[in-house]
Amino acid sequence: MLEKAINGSKIYWGWIAFLLLLMSIGAACYWQQLSHGLTITGMSRDVTWGFYIAQFTFLVGVAASAVMLVIPKYLHNYQKFGKILILGEFNAVAMVILCLLFIVADLGSPQRLMNVLLHPTPNSVLFWDMVVLNGYLLINILVGWVTLEAERKQVAPPKWIKFFIYLSIPWAVSIHTVTAFLYCGLPGRGYWLTAVLAARFLASAFAAGPAFLILVTYIAKIFTGFDPGKGVLSTLGKTVVYAMCVNLFLLLCEVFTVFYSQIPSHMAHLQYLFVGYHGHGVLVPWMWSAMIMAVVGILILIDPKNREQDNLLIIGCLLIFIGAWIDKGLGMIGGGFVPNPLHEITEYVPSQLELGVSLGIYATGFLVLTILYKVAIGVKQEIE
Amino acid sequence: MKTQRRNFLKIAAMAVLGWGVRPASELMAAGGGTASEGLLFASRHKVHAGPNTLTASRWAMVIDTAKLNEKVMEDIVHTCHSIHNVPTIPGNQNIKWIWETHMDHLFLEDLHEYQPEAGAKSALALCNHCDNPPCVRVCPTKATFQREDGIVMMDFHRCIGCRYCMAGCPYGSRSFNFMDPRKHLETTNPDFPTRTKGVVEKCEFCAERLAEGKMPACVEVSEGALAFGDLADPESEVRKLLAERFSIRRSPTLGTKPCVYYLV
Numbered sequence: 018m019l020e021k022a023i024n025g026s027k028i029y030w031g032w033i034a035f036l037l038l039l040m041s042i043g044a045a046c047y048w049q050q051l052s053h054g055l056t057i058t059g060m061s062r063d064v065t066w067g068f069y070i071a072q073f074t075f076l077v078g079v080a081a082s083a084v085m086l087v088i089p090k091y092l093h094n095y096q097k098f099g100k101i102l103i104l105g106e107f108n109a110v111a112m113v114i115l116c117l118l119f120i121v122a123d124l125g126s127p128q129r130l131m132n133v134l135l136h137p138t139p140n141s142v143l144f145w146d147m148v149v150l151n152g153y154l155l156i157n158i159l160v161g162w163v164t165l166e167a168e169r170k171q172v173a174p175p176k177w178i179k180f181f182i183y184l185s186i187p188w189a190v191s192i193h194t195v196t197a198f199l200y201c202g203l204p205g206r207g208y209w210l211t212a213v214l215a216a217r218f219l220a221s222a223f224a225a226g227p228a229f230l231i232l233v234t235y236i237a238k239i240f241t242g243f244d245p246g247k248g249v250l251s252t253l254g255k256t257v258v259y260a261m262c263v264n265l266f267l268l269l270c271e272v273f274t275v276f277y278s279q280i281p282s283h284m285a286h287l288q289y290l291f292v293g294y295h296g297h298g299v300l301v302p303w304m305w306s307a308m309i310m311a312v313v314g315i316l317i318l319i320d321p322k323n324r325e326q327d328n329l330l331i332i333g334c335l336l337i338f339i340g341a342w343i344d345k346g347l348g349m350i351g352g353g354f355v356p357n358p359l360h361e362i363t364e365y366v367p368s369q370l371e372l373g374v375s376l377g378i379y380a381t382g383f384l385v386l387t388i389l390y391k392v393a394i395g396v397k398q399e400i401e
Numbered sequence: 402m403k404t405q406r407r408n409f410l411k412i413a414a415m416a417v418l419g420w421g422v423r424p425a426s427e428l429m430a431a432g433g434g435t436a437s438e439g440l441l442f443a444s445r446h447k448v449h450a451g452p453n454t455l456t457a458s459r460w461a462m463v464i465d466t467a468k469l470n471e472k473v474m475e476d477i478v479h480t481c482h483s484i485h486n487v488p489t490i491p492g493n494q495n496i497k498w499i500w501e502t503h504m505d506h507l508f509l510e511d512l513h514e515y516q517p518e519a520g521a522k523s524a525l526a527l528c529n530h531c532d533n534p535p536c537v538r539v540c541p542t543k544a545t546f547q548r549e550d551g552i553v554m555m556d557f558h559r560c561i562g563c564r565y566c567m568a569g570c571p572y573g574s575r576s577f578n579f580m581d582p583r584k585h586l587e588t589t590n591p592d593f594p595t596r597t598k599g600v601v602e603k604c605e606f607c608a609e610r611l612a613e614g615k616m617p618a619c620v621e622v623s624e625g626a627l628a629f630g631d632l633a634d635p636e637s638e639v640r641k642l643l644a645e646r647f648s649i650r651r652s653p654t655l656g657t658k659p660c661v662y663y664l665v
Contacts, residue, residue, distance in 0.1 A: 053581075056598075062576055123564075124562050125598065127561075129542075132541075133561065136542045138542060138543050140539075141565070143563060203571075204535055205570075282509070358652070359526075
């Protein structure tokens, strides 16, 4: 089926060339990082995780969108989602690859990466994150490829694949839960030391993931004429808006707990993010933008009539997606380190080279996504 | 052709399987009975003692804040950093094994605003060699491990530079080599390794000196402000000091059980 990826229009090849260009820029920046070390980043002794780990944390969420299609299709027999299910699964593949690339980019000694396998350490959540991420990647490659191949041959998928389809549901939950557990068991980091963190990760994932899926499906529709079927995207939009409401609710639970208890080490991070702390507040405008986008996105999408209109659905999904990205891709990790446990304030802003590496990684992920979508949509159009 | 491909796949699959199983079996072999309190699987490492090695059941340090002054602290920091090849790097990507900081940063929850002098006073911060160390718990490669005598050690050669231990440590006691540290060393002590970029490092209670029968370097130059000894031995100097004077530890509510005590 891969041959579908090498037959394309000029626009397709132009896009591939553009991604390859971005990837080479990223590679050049990463070369700088390899030779000079992580000193090229904006990270410091106090803020030891930055843009890379934040992107990984956010993208784990985007990978989730597949499960929001698998559950209705296979557990509730909602056949409408059948047509875009493959897009969800291939999206998960690309996003998990992005996650893994961001983790590797963040390592100070990437040449020793295999130490995680050579010296498996079950007491480290990072070990389990490695297990669940790679597992989710394999499950989605397997399920996506096997079901697509069956579809092409116009036969029913083999029975054994059902097991992996059902397995992908708890597994998708596990990637968010384990990623949240990376943060929420750490003493002295008040912003993360909360039991609702995993729940919040899931809620924001089930908002941002399907929102992203809706957006790329529209893009695919523009360039290939792929028709997802009537009402599919607006139904998925319902998932987006409900999940974002839950996400905001959990955030408010957090705000209540922190500020009613008045424990300074827990208040400091939220103060830093939303009002500034001792004159430092690099993220304040970002966080408020995120909140406004989330609320406006919810207001647009909560009305079923608006979800039926393509333009409003796109705007609502964009707002919610960007809002979730700022919250998790900027605030969650950076805000957790400021102020540090000694109450000293070191702010973090990603450096240009750091952003260059990230750009290259994103381009790699989109290359994988483009190729997989080209194959999937090609097969769908071939059998029609 | 077909059979060749099948054979190749078979061998490849067995190789992958074998590679996956090997470390797991090692893990099981190491796991039995060595897990310490609070650490599910991270094993405690035995201490290899030579003829002169100073040994203890539980090493601990007592810092008499009354005896600390600028000169003593400067000497301590300088001695530690120079014998351990700790580079002097300007900016916030620096390396610190032991350093001077205000008491109100060290003891956030213990001081109050009506002790202006106590808060402004300086003391030394270093790795607490916790009994229940979060850094050991989170390390994905066992590059950070704990010895049976309580010292939390770093294996510079195994560290992958994920910096999870730095997120886990609630005392800011760890440093990461963002850049090549050797470029920032004026002189090098040939008896101690220098590090490379991309690994984490920290104070190791001078484990290398204890092995030779010497006390930690900071204790030696502290003019009596620092004491070091076996917490399990009621006759040790540290136990006597803790019995006589009032002492506090950093963030005891976090349950890490720090083994650096401050006399106030």
